[in-house]
Amino acid sequence: MTPPRPTPSHRRGAAVRQAVLEATTELLATEGLEGTRIADIAARAGVHETSVYRRWGTRSKLILEALSHRLDSELPRPDTGSTHEDLTTFFTALAAFLATPTGRALARIALDPQDDDTQAAQLRGRFWTDRLDRAGHLVRRGIERGDLPRETDPEFLLEALAGPLHLRVLQRGQPTGRDHVRRLVDLVLAGARSALPENHECHGT
Amino acid sequence: MTPPRPTPSHRRGAAVRQAVLEATTELLATEGLEGTRIADIAARAGVHETSVYRRWGTRSKLILEALSHRLDSELPRPDTGSTHEDLTTFFTALAAFLATPTGRALARIALDPQDDDTQAAQLRGRFWTDRLDRAGHLVRRGIERGDLPRETDPEFLLEALAGPLHLRVLQRGQPTGRDHVRRLVDLVLAGARSALPENHECHGT
DNA sequence: GCCTTATCGCAAGTCAGCTTGCGATGGAGT
DNA sequence: ACTCCATCGCAAGCTGACTTGCGATAAGGC
Numbered sequence: 001m002t003p004p005r006p007t008p009s010h011r012r013g014a015a016v017r018q019a020v021l022e023a024t025t026e027l028l029a030t031e032g033l034e035g036t037r038i039a040d041i042a043a044r045a046g047v048h049e050t051s052v053y054r055r056w057g058t059r060s061k062l063i064l065e066a067l068s069h070r071l072d073s074e075l076p077r078p079d080t081g082s083t084h085e086d087l088t089t090f091f092t093a094l095a096a097f098l099a100t101p102t103g104r105a106l107a108r109i110a111l112d113p114q115d116d117d118t119q120a121a122q123l124r125g126r127f128w129t130d131r132l133d134r135a136g137h138l139v140r141r142g143i144e145r146g147d148l149p150r151e152t153d154p155e156f157l158l159e160a161l162a163g164p165l166h167l168r169v170l171q172r173g174q175p176t177g178r179d180h181v182r183r184l185v186d187l188v189l190a191g192a193r194s195a196l197p198e199n200h201e202c203h204g205t
Numbered sequence: 206m207t208p209p210r211p212t213p214s215h216r217r218g219a220a221v222r223q224a225v226l227e228a229t230t231e232l233l234a235t236e237g238l239e240g241t242r243i244a245d246i247a248a249r250a251g252v253h254e255t256s257v258y259r260r261w262g263t264r265s266k267l268i269l270e271a272l273s274h275r276l277d278s279e280l281p282r283p284d285t286g287s288t289h290e291d292l293t294t295f296f297t298a299l300a301a302f303l304a305t306p307t308g309r310a311l312a313r314i315a316l317d318p319q320d321d322d323t324q325a326a327q328l329r330g331r332f333w334t335d336r337l338d339r340a341g342h343l344v345r346r347g348i349e350r351g352d353l354p355r356e357t358d359p360e361f362l363l364e365a366l367a368g369p370l371h372l373r374v375l376q377r378g379q380p381t382g383r384d385h386v387r388r389l390v391d392l393v394l395a396g397a398r399s400a401l402p403e404n405h406e407c408h409g410t
Numbered sequence: 411g412c413c414t415t416a417t418c419g420c421a422a423g424t425c426a427g428c429t430t431g432c433g434a435t436g437g438a439g440t
Numbered sequence: 441a442c443t444c445c446a447t448c449g450c451a452a453g454c455t456g457a458c459t460t461g462c463g464a465t466a467a468g469g470c
Contacts, residue, residue, distance in 0.1 A: 010448055012436060037426065048449050053428060055447095128376050160392060163368030170316050171333050187365060191396030215418060217466055242456065253419050258458060260417095 011047070019045040020052055024066040025102070033105040038062070060109055061123060067106040068127055071097065075134065083142030087161065088185045090135055092178040095165055099175030107169060132158045152192050160188045216252070224250040225257055229271040230307070238310040243267070265314055266328060272311040273332055276302065280339065288347030292366065293390045295340055297383040300370055304380035312374060337363045357397050365393045 011019065023045035027036045038059055042049040056062035074097045078089040097103040110127055132155060139154040148157075164184055168176050216224065228250035232241045243264055247254040261267035279302045283294040302308040315332050337360060344359040353362075369389055373381050 010435060012447060016448080038428090039426075049427095050429090050450075051448055057428090059427070125376065128372075156388065156392075159369040159372055160365065160389065163370070163372035164364040165368070167364055167368035167371055171330065183361065184365065187361075187396035188392065189396070190399040191392035191394070194395040194399050215465065217417060221418080243458090244456075255420075255459090256418055262458090264457070 016045070016047050016051060017055065020047055020055070020062070021066045024062060025070065028063065028067065028105050029100075029102050032101050033063075033108060036063070036105075063105065063109045064123055064127065067102065067109070068130075070102065071106060071131060072134070074103075078138070083138065083145065083147040084185055084189055086138045086142075087135070087189070088178065088182050090138060091161055091165060091185065092181045094162075095169070095176040095181055098165070098169045104169070107166060132162065135162075148189070148192055157188060157192055160191075161185065221250070221252050221256055222260065225252055225260070225267070226271045229267060230275065233268065233272065233310050234307050237306055238268075238313060241268070241310075268310065268314045269328055269332065272307065272314070273335075275307065276311060276336060277339070279308075283343070288343065288350065288352040289390055289394055291343045291347075292340070292394070293383065293387050295343060296366055296370060296390065297386045299367070300374070300381040300386055303370070303374045309374070312371060316371070316375065337367065340367075353394070353397055362393060362397055365396075366390065 020041060023041045024036070027041055027044065031040075038052050039049055041062075042052050045052075052062065056065065074093070076089060076093050078086040080086055080089070098107050110124055135158050136154045139148065139152065139157055142148040143150060143152055143154075161184060165176055165181070168180075225246060228246045229241070232246055232249065236245070243257050244254055246267075247257050250257075257267065261270065279298065281294060281298050283291040285291055285294070303312050315329055340363050341359045344353065344357065344362055347353040348355060348357055348359075366389060370381055370386070373385075
C-alpha cells in the first residue's frame with residue numbers, strides 16, 4: 001500500500017504534490033488563512049519553497065486546490081423526499097462548514113479576486129460552478145417532482161440561496177444556523193413557486 | 206474657490222487627508238485595485254508614504270474610506286410608489302456601480318477579510334450596515350404601505366437581494382442588468398409576501 | 411511674535427509573496 | 441546498466457506592504 005520508496009532524499013512528482021497539499025490543509029486548519037505562509041508549508045512538507053511556486057504559482061491557487069475537493073466530502077447529499085428539507089440540510093451543512101477555520105479560508109480564497117489573471121479567475125469560476133451544480137441536482141429533482149415550477153432556473157435559485165449565506169459569513173464572520181437557513185429556503189422557494197404565470201399579477205407598475 | 210494657501214512646502218492635516226483621498230480614487234479608477242500602490246498614491250498626492258500609513262494604517266482601510274462615501278452619491282433614492290420598482294431601481298444601480306472598476310474595487314475591498322484585526326472588521330461591518338440601511342428605508346416604507354407583511358425583516362430581505370448580486374459580481378465579474386435584478390426582486394418579494402401566516406401551508410414536511 | 415506640539419518628511423529596515431538562474435538528482439525509456 | 445530530461449534544491453534578488461526613530465515645520469495658544 002505505502003509506496004516502496006518511503007522517503008528518498010528528494011521526493012518527486014506526485015509525492016511532492018501530495019505532501020504540499022497535506023501540509024497546506026493542516027496548517028490552514030491550525031494557523032488559519034493569514035497564518036499559513038508558504039515558507040511554513042514548504043518546510044512542513046519537507047520541500048523547497050521554490051517547488052511550491054513552480055507548481056502552483058500563487059498562494060491563492062495552492063490553497064484553493066488544497067481545499068476545493070474537501071468541500072465535496074463535507075457536504076451531504078440529502079434525499080428526504082422534500083425539496084425544502086433537502087435544500088435546508090444541504091445549505092445548513094454548507095453554512096456550518098463555512099464557520100470552520102478551513103471553511104472560512106476556502107470561502108475567502110474562492111471569493112477574493114486578489115489576483116486578476118485569467119487562470120485564477122477560471123479556477124474560481126469552475127469552483128463555484130461545480131459547487132452550485134452539486135446543489136443543482138436537488139433543485140432539478142424538485143422540479144421533476146413538481147415541488148418547483150418547470151420554468152425554475154436552478155442556477156438562479158441557487159445563487160439566491162448561496163449569495164445571502166456567503167454575504168453573511170464574509171460580513172459578520174458568524175456561523176449561520178439551521179433556523180436561519182430554513183428562513184432563507186422558505187423565502188426563496190415560496191418566491192419560486194409564486195413566480196408561476198398564474199399568480200403573476202401583484203407587481204406594481 | 207481655491208484655498209488661500211495654494212501649496213505650502215508641507216501640507217498639513219485636512220489638506221493632506223483630502224489630497225490622499227483624491228489621489229486614491231483617481232488611481233483606483235485608472236489603474237484598478239491591484240495597480241494602486243500606496244507609493245503611487247503618496248507620490249500623486251505630493252505626500253510622503255509614511256504619512257499615509259500613519260493616518261490609515263493599511264491599504265484596505267484607506268481604499269475603503271476613499272470609496273465608501275462615493276457609493277452614497279452613486280445610489281438613487283427611488284420613490285415611484287411601487288416597492289417592487291423602487292428596489293429594482295436601487296439594486297440595478299448598485300449592480301451597475303459594482304460593474305465599474307471603482308465599484309468592483311470597493312466591493313472587493315469591503316468583502317476581503319485580508320486583515321483580521323478588529324478595527325478593520327468593524328469598518329467593514331459598519332460599511333455594509335450603512336449601505337443596507339439605506340435600502341432598508343425602501344423596505345420599511347413598503348411595509349408601512351402594505352406592500353410587504355408586517356413581520357418582514359428588512360435586514361434579512363436585503364441580504365436576500367444583495368447577496369446574490371455580490372456573489373454574481375465577484376464570481377463572474379460581469380455586470381448584472383436590470384432584467385436580472387428584476388427577476389431577483391420578483392423572487393424575493395414574492396417569497397416575502399407568501400410568508401404570511403395565512404398562505405403558510407405549502408412546505409413539504 | 412514666540413513657544414509648544416501634533417504632524418510631516420526622510421531614511422533605513424522588516425517581512426512575506428514571488429521570480430530566476432544554475433547545478434544536482436531521480437525516474438522513465440532504451 | 442546507461443542516458444536523458446523533467447523536476448527539485450539552493451541562493452540571490454525583486455517588489456510592495458508596513459514599521460520605526462529622528463529631525464523639521466506648520467498651526468494653534470499665549
